[in-house]
Structure formats: C-alpha cells, structure tokens
Amino acid sequence: MEAKAQIRDFIINELVQDARHANLGDNDPLIESGIMDSLGMMKLIGFLEDNLSIEINDDELIPENFSSIETIGNLVAEKQAG
Amino acid sequence: MATSADISLLPQLLTVSAEKFPKNTAVRFQEESLNYQDLDRFSNQVANQLLACGVRHGDRVGIYLNKSIPSIISIFGILKAGAVYVPLDANAPISRIAYIIENCQINCLLTSSTKASQLPDISAQAPSLKHAIITDNSPVDIESTALNLYTWDAVIENTPATLPINNSRETDLAYILYTSGSTGVPKGVMISHLNALTFINWCFETFSVTSQDCLSSHAPLHFDLSIHDIYVAIKAGATIALVPETLSMFPPRLAAWIASMGITVWYSVPSILSMLVLHGRLEKYDFSSLRTILFAGEVFPVKYLRALMDAIPGAEYYNLYGPTETNVITYFKTLPLSPDRTSPVPIGKACENMDVFALTEAGSLVCKPGEEGELIGRGPGVARGYWGDAEKTAENFIQHPLQTNSPEIVYRTGDIVTIDEDGNYIYIGRKDQMIKSRGYRIEIGDIETAIYSHPAVQESAVVAIPDDLLGNRLKVFVVLKENAIPLDAAALRMHCAEHLPKYMIPETVEFLPGLPKTSTGKIDKPALQKLSGEAK
Numbered sequence: 001m002e003a004k005a006q007i008r009d010f011i012i013n014e015l016v017q018d019a020r021h022a023n024l025g026d027n028d029p030l031i032e033s034g035i036m037d038s039l040g041m042m043k044l045i046g047f048l049e050d051n052l053s054i055e056i057n058d059d060e061l062i063p064e065n066f067s068s069i070e071t072i073g074n075l076v077a078e079k080q081a082g
Numbered sequence: 083m084a085t086s087a088d089i090s091l092l093p094q095l096l097t098v099s100a101e102k103f104p105k106n107t108a109v110r111f112q113e114e115s116l117n118y119q120d121l122d123r124f125s126n127q128v129a130n131q132l133l134a135c136g137v138r139h140g141d142r143v144g145i146y147l148n149k150s151i152p153s154i155i156s157i158f159g160i161l162k163a164g165a166v167y168v169p170l171d172a173n174a175p176i177s178r179i180a181y182i183i184e185n186c187q188i189n190c191l192l193t194s195s196t197k198a199s200q201l202p203d204i205s206a207q208a209p210s211l212k213h214a215i216i217t218d219n220s221p222v223d224i225e226s227t228a229l230n231l232y233t234w235d236a237v238i239e240n241t242p243a244t245l246p247i248n249n250s251r252e253t254d255l256a257y258i259l260y261t262s263g264s265t266g267v268p269k270g271v272m273i274s275h276l277n278a279l280t281f282i283n284w285c286f287e288t289f290s291v292t293s294q295d296c297l298s299s300h301a302p303l304h305f306d307l308s309i310h311d312i313y314v315a316i317k318a319g320a321t322i323a324l325v326p327e328t329l330s331m332f333p334p335r336l337a338a339w340i341a342s343m344g345i346t347v348w349y350s351v352p353s354i355l356s357m358l359v360l361h362g363r364l365e366k367y368d369f370s371s372l373r374t375i376l377f378a379g380e381v382f383p384v385k386y387l388r389a390l391m392d393a394i395p396g397a398e399y400y401n402l403y404g405p406t407e408t409n410v411i412t413y414f415k416t417l418p419l420s421p422d423r424t425s426p427v428p429i430g431k432a433c434e435n436m437d438v439f440a441l442t443e444a445g446s447l448v449c450k451p452g453e454e455g456e457l458i459g460r461g462p463g464v465a466r467g468y469w470g471d472a473e474k475t476a477e478n479f480i481q482h483p484l485q486t487n488s489p490e491i492v493y494r495t496g497d498i499v500t501i502d503e504d505g506n507y508i509y510i511g512r513k514d515q516m517i518k519s520r521g522y523r524i525e526i527g528d529i530e531t532a533i534y535s536h537p538a539v540q541e542s543a544v545v546a547i548p549d550d551l552l553g554n555r556l557k558v559f560v561v562l563k564e565n566a567i568p569l570d571a572a573a574l575r576m577h578c579a580e581h582l583p584k585y586m587i588p589e590t591v592e593f594l595p596g597l598p599k600t601s602t603g604k605i606d607k608p609a610l611q612k613l614s615g616e617a618k
Contacts, residue, residue, distance in 0.1 A: 041331040058361045
C-alpha cells in the first residue's frame with residue numbers, strides 16, 4: 001500500500017473519533033477540526049517512524065507539515081526520496 | 083471602590099487593577115490584546131447584559147468557548163453579575179455539555195459563532211438553556227432555535243458600561259468545575275470566592291508576581307490550573323498570555339512562542355514540559371525572561387525534569403499539588419537534581435495559608451518515613467462540595483477526624499502519601515480507581531459506563547498503562563455479546579466519543595472471548611494489567 005493510503009488508514013482508524021469526520025478527505029484540515037491533538041501527534045509520529053522507515057526531525061514538527069493527509073504524505077514522500 | 087487590602091471577591095481583583103494600571107495589557111492572544119481598562123469595561127457590559135437576560139445572584143452561567151480574549155471577558159462579566167461561571171470543555175461531546183447544563187440548570191451561556199451550530203442540538207437535550215450571547219461579530223445562522231441569541235455588537239453598543247451592584251459575599255460560589263465521576267456522570271466541584279482567593283493570594287505572595295510579569299495560560303478554563311494564570315495575573319496588573327491550543331502539538335513552535343512572548347511565569351502539566359524538553363529544540367531560544375516554572379497535575383518523570391532544569395537553568399522550579407476540591411495545598415521548590423536520582427520530587431509541605439495531614443488506615447498520623455496514609459486537606463481553600471450531590475459530598479468532605487469536639491470540614495484527597503526526613507510529603511498512588519492522564523483526572527468507572535452503554539458490549543474493563551510522558555495510557559478489554567452486530571475498535575471509540583471527552587477515550591481496544599475473574603467473581607484487573615504489559 002502506498003504511504004499516503006497507510007497514513008489515511010492510520011488517521012481514520014486511530015485518530016478520528018467523531019462520526020462527522022468518518023469520510024475525511026486528503027485535503028481536509030486535521031488541526032483546526034480538532035482531529036489532531038498533542039497525543040494524536042505523538043501517535044502519528046510513532047506510526048510514521050515505525051511503519052514507514054523515516055525519522056521526523058524536531059525542526060519538521062511544524063503545522064505546515066501536519067495540516068492534512070496530503071501534507072503529511074508529501075513530507076513522507078520527500079523523506080523517503082531523500 | 084475596593085482597595086487591594088479589602089478584596090474579598092474575585093471581580094474586585096480586576097476593578098482594583100483597572101484603576102491602578104488602566105493601560106497595562108491584561109490579556110494577549112495571538113495578534114490581539116486587551117488592556118485593563120477595556121477588560122473592566124467590556125466585562126461590566128457583559129454583566130449588565132446577563133442581568134437583562136434575567137440572570138440573578140447565584141445563577142449558573144456557562145462559558146462554551148475556546149480559550150480566547152472573549153472567554154476572559156466572559157469570566158469577569160459573569161462574576162460581576164453576581165453569578166457563578168461554569169466553564170464547559172469546548173471540545174467535549176454534546177451529550178456531556180448538555181448533561182452539565184441541565185445538572186446545574188444553566189439558563190444562559192456565552193459562546194462563539196463557530197460553536198453556534200451546535201446550539202440547537204444542545205438546547206434540545208438541555209431545556210434549561212434559554213439564552214446565548216455570541217461573543218464575536220461573525221454571522222450566526224441557526225434555524226428554528228428555541229434560544230434567544232444576543233450579538234456582541236448589541237452588548238458593546240447597547241448595554242451600560244457601569245459596574246452593576248450585587249450582594250455577593252466571599253462564601254458565595256464563584257465557579258463550578260466539572261471533573262470525571264466514578265458513576266459515569268461528571269461531578270461539579272463548587273468553589274467560592276474565598277476558596278479561590280486563598281490560593282490566588284498564596285501564589286501572588288510566594289511567586290512575587292508584579293505588574294511587569296507575563297503569565298502563560300496553557301490549561302483550558304475547565305481545568306483548575308487556569309485559576310492561577312488568570313487571577314494571579316489580574317491581581318498583579320500583569321499580562322495573561324493565552325497559549326494557542328494547537329501550539330502544544332508542535333514543541334519547537336511552543337518553545338519559540340514562550341521566548342518571544344517574554345513569558346516570566348509558566349504553569350502547566352508536566353507532560354507539556356516533557357514534550358518541550360524532548361522535541362522543543364530549547365537550545366535555540368533565549369529563555370532569560372522565564373523566571374518561574376510551575377507544574378502540577380501528575381508526577382513529573384525526574385529524567386525530563388532534570389533535562390529541563392539543565393536546559394533552562396535560570397528559572398525556579400516548583401512542584402504544586404492539590405485536587406480541584408482544594409486547589410493547590412502543598413508545594414515543593416525543586417533544587418538541582420543529582421544525575422543518579424530516579425525518584426520523583428516530593429509534593430512537599432502545606433501552602434502557608436492551608437494545612438495538610440495524612441492518616442494511616444488505623445487512623446493515626448503519618449509522621450515518619452515508611453508510614454503511609456491518605457492525605458487530607460484543611461483550610462479556607464477546601465471547596466463547598468459537589469453540586470447537587472449531597473451523598474458524594476458527605477463521602478469526601480468530612481468532619482476533621484482528629485478534632486471531634488469542634489466542627490471543621492476537611493477534604494479526603496484519596497491520594498496515598500508518605501513523608502521524608504524533612505517533613506515533605508511524597509505521593510505514592512491512589513486508594514481508588516481514579517487515574518491521571520496528561521494531568522486530567524479520569525475515573526475508570528466513567529469510561530466503563532460509556533462502553534457498557536453500547537448494545538453489543540457484554541463485558542468490559544479499562545486498565546491504565548503507565549506512561550512516562552502522559553502519566554497513563556488507557557486500554558479497554560471488551561467481550562462482545564453473542565450474536566451481536568460486529569463491532570471494531572474504531573466504531574467503539576466513536577461510540578465513546580459521543581459520551582466522553584477526547585482524553586478519556588481508550589487508545590487501544592482488545593476484544594477477548596471472556597475476561598479473567600478473581601475467586602470472588604470480580605473482573606481480575608491485575609491480570610488484565612499484566613496482559614497489557616505482555617502485549618506491549
């Protein structure tokens with residue numbers, strides 16, 4: 001499965017807790033919508049590092065990288081390529 | 083006009099400081115700020131609007147707002163009307179919000195245009211709610227609501243800016259904070275002006291706060307840590323800097339914010355500070371303004387505390403301890419920690435205007451190392467009890483057990499402690515099923531009640547898995563009914579989200595064919611705890 005699909009599965013299965021967000025799209029906001037909180041963020045980073053073989057640097061912990069499934073997918077793709 | 087010497091009510095903190103420091107910045111949030119003069123005037127107008135809505139002395143008024151400048155105006159507006167504010171967790175499910183509104187019969191609440199779409203659902207479940215003041219000017223589009231809505235423009239343009247007169251007394255309630263209850267519904271801790279001022283005055287003296295200070299406000303309003311940030315700052319004529327909620331997710335941004343805002347006093351749960359020291363790149367920023375770091379709500383893992391003290395050596399560090407029912411009652415000033423120390427810092431000794439003692443199971447005082455007992459708090463900070471729950475109040479707010487000839491109500495914390503050679507109390511654990519996660523109090527029974535309410539669930543048990551960073555993570559074991567509709571972990575968590583705030587939703591769900599039982603037929607929690615350990 002491609003990385004973005006894995007990220008989408010993880011977010012929908014582990015972080016979404018409100019039925020209103022069950023059909024979350026790749027560009028829907030994760031932060032303003034309250035889907036992501038500080039605990040969710042840590043779980044997500046753990047998932048990315050354990051399952052997608054990348055390491056997130058502290059400098060990359062910025063809202064721009066985690067605002068949607070799309071931006072997280074782009075960050076992961078960049079890191080896997082680099 | 084009250085002077086600082088005779089303040090006996092919370093709103094007087096503001097009226098006195100507004101007189102002394104009218105142009106000082108009272109609140110900062112993102113790009114906005116509000117000075118003392120304006121905070122005083124706007125809150126007078128909110129008070130007058132509430133009175134016009136029919137709010138009377140002692141009535142409960144809800145605050146259903148994310149942390150923002152209007153939320154601070156609302157607090158003082160409600161208090162100036164002689165009413166009692168009830169902060170509602172802005173991220174909690176509607177059913178829980180509606181329960182609280184009905185439980186304490188809230189007739190009027192202050193909210194925002196972004197929350198307004200939830201009002202019809204809330205008022206359908208909470209018929210006591212009749213009025214809502216929208217604290218911003220964005221348009222609100224709600225169909226067929228049974229509520230009377232008031233816009234911010236109407237409040238600011240049409241209501242008098244004079245301070246209304248009311249007959250509040252220091253023993254009257256100022257606010258009610260709802261915390262997790264063991265039977266599945268939240269319980270409201272009733273705090274009077276005197277209770278709150280006991281804590282505020284102690285902080286003001288102990289941490290020598292002045293009008294030059296800038297205090298962070300990280301905790302949400304329904305969490306008692308917020309009492310320090312708001313009122314100690316206002317008493318001093320200092321600035322409250324509201325921490326934007328999303329910053330906690332991004333430790334490097336939070337570190338940059340603390341440095342650039344010139345925060346002088348920081349107060350939060352330890353898990354936020356652990357995240358900062360682990361991921362915040364603290365070496366990149368100048369924290370020379372930060373003189374005092376306060377933490378409370380859970381045990382601070384000593385390795386992270388030591389790393390923080392190394393990273394920001396110029397600050398003083400205090401471990402504060404106390405349940406919502408007493409606010410902070412003990413404190414410990416942390417001195418440099420030796421590299422080989424692994425035991426957490428003590429919770430310390432009683433605050434100067436409160437008292438604590440601990441009783442062993444046999445009823446004698448804990449007075450030397452090795453003895454253990456339940457910590458009991460006494461003094462003017464002890465809350466008035468739980469709203470509308472005489473039974474639970476009587477269980478925990480008891481007659482002083484060693485002072486049988488004169489009446490005095492003390493609070494049993496449920497926390498088991500011991501004492502060190504210097505007389506500092508050391509936290510050991512709980513005597514009941516309450517746990518802490520990210521500083522939040524969580525009653526396991528509250529979660530289990532929500533899970534049992536799912537029709538497919540036969541049996542369930544929640545266990546807490548200790549975690550360095552968070553205090554605890556939650557795991558639930560579930561046995562499904564035979565022939566029940568299929569249920570997966572995600573669906574069960576969504577069911578929980580309809581009843582529980584986010585921090586109470588179990589992170590992991592494990593389905594079992596049956597739960598282990600003890601010889602008396604009870605669910606064997608230690609066995610499940612062991613199972614969770616092995617699974618990790």
